[in-house]
Amino acid sequence: MSRLRVTPAHGQGRDRLYVSLRDGTTVAWYDKDTGRVSVLSGAGREEVLSALAPYLTGEVTVGPPRVPTPADLDRLSLHPDDDLAPNRPGEALHAELDAVRAAGSDGSFGSSGYSSSHGSLLGRRWRRWRRWRQDPRQDPRQAELLAQETIGDRLDRLEDAGWRVLHSIPLPGAARIDHLAIGPAGVLAVRTLPARKRRVGVADPLVRVGRAAPVPHLRWARRAAERASRALAADVRPVLAVVEPARLDALPMPPDVWILRDTEIPALASLGGVLKPADIESLYATARDRHCWLRV
Structure with a gap:
């Protein structure tokens, strides 16, 4: 059984799926609007993609969260x-x-x-x-x-x-x-x-x-x-x-x-x-x- 769970979240104009450990620690999220999977350091890329596989649509970009702009x-x-x-x-x-x-x-x-x-x-x-x-x-x-x-x-x-x-x-x-x-x-x-x-x-x-x-x-x-x-x-x-x-x-x-x-x-x-x-x-x-x- 995977140690990761996927939870949907809606708010602030965004539609995301959050990937977290069993203790609730977020290790990644999938932004449906941008098609981007942002992976933190608490889990591996392949493990995160495996947990998100049933929910991914079209091409996705995988990587660390982008650096926030001044705006x-x-x-x-x-x-x-x-x-x-x-x-x-x-x-x-x-x-x-x-x-x-x-x-x-x-x-x-x-x-x-x-x-x-x-x-x-x-x-x-x-x-x-x-x-x-x-x-x-x-x-x-x-x-x-x-x-x-x-x-x-x-x-x-x-x-x-x-x-x-x-x-x-x-x-x-x-x-x-x-x-x-x-x-x-x-x-x-x-x-x-x-x-x-x-x-x-x-x-x-x-x-x-x-x-x-x-x-x-x-x-x-x-x-x-x-x-x-x-x-x-x-x-x-x-x-x-x-x-x-x-x-x-x-x-x-x-x-x-x-x-x-x-x-x-x-x-x-x-x-x-x-x-x-x-x-x-x-x-x-x-x-x-x-x-x-x-x-x-």
């Missing part, structure tokens, strides 16, 4: 209350709508009693979208939350291409940056605009959605990028991400603001030439600290 050390030193990395897309809207629901307001998620434990994330988004379409008089924050979740999900999928993403960054004065994406193509401050199959017209700085009055979304997007640039001491480009527009008229396109449909977000993975991996990690470590945003 890794900065992240480890953050107090949980100051770390913005766990924020969900639309974190502030979640809090607002949860308070409405708790108060029994008609603006809640509906009589079914929404709970984060009910169904998958995709199922919850579909239910919110369906309820909005059935009753457009519902709290418009529901549609805004769904849009932020849609853009947030697409941005999170860029991590395999070297991007790091933060959501719902609080700024002084009750303002927020919907999403901050840091990657090979630079730093992007992303403002989300729900369109819900309506026509979107852009006449810089105003944006009109359907028949609603024009709103200066481009001015707000630029303002958020300016504040992010001061906080990070780096160039930050404003982005307006439009979710499910029936038509998008933005001619001439503003020279300084990217206006993207939600379906165009994945194309960012093919862009690069601005930031190196070390720069990305350093900026991400700075941006995830709540304190860096307090004076912008």
Whole structure:
């Protein structure tokens, strides 16, 4: 019988299998996301691989744990209350709508009693979208939350291409940056605009959605990028991400603001030439600290 045991662990965005001795001492772990088996000095490589064999998928890299970078050390030193990395897309809207629901307001998620434990994330988004379409008089924050979740999900999928993403960054004065994406193509401050199959017209700085009055979304997007640039001491480009527009008229396109449909977000993975991996990690470590945003 093997003297090693394998235990799964989930947390901090990682999915790992830990290999330990019978007394509980950890001697190795397998990070499923990176395909790496890190082996400590308490057990042999072959013994560890034998214990993990039923769980390994695809090619794996085996070796000692990598040396932590300065950015890794900065992240480890953050107090949980100051770390913005766990924020969900639309974190502030979640809090607002949860308070409405708790108060029994008609603006809640509906009589079914929404709970984060009910169904998958995709199922919850579909239910919110369906309820909005059935009753457009519902709290418009529901549609805004769904849009932020849609853009947030697409941005999170860029991590395999070297991007790091933060959501719902609080700024002084009750303002927020919907999403901050840091990657090979630079730093992007992303403002989300729900369109819900309506026509979107852009006449810089105003944006009109359907028949609603024009709103200066481009001015707000630029303002958020300016504040992010001061906080990070780096160039930050404003982005307006439009979710499910029936038509998008933005001619001439503003020279300084990217206006993207939600379906165009994945194309960012093919862009690069601005930031190196070390720069990305350093900026991400700075941006995830709540304190860096307090004076912008």
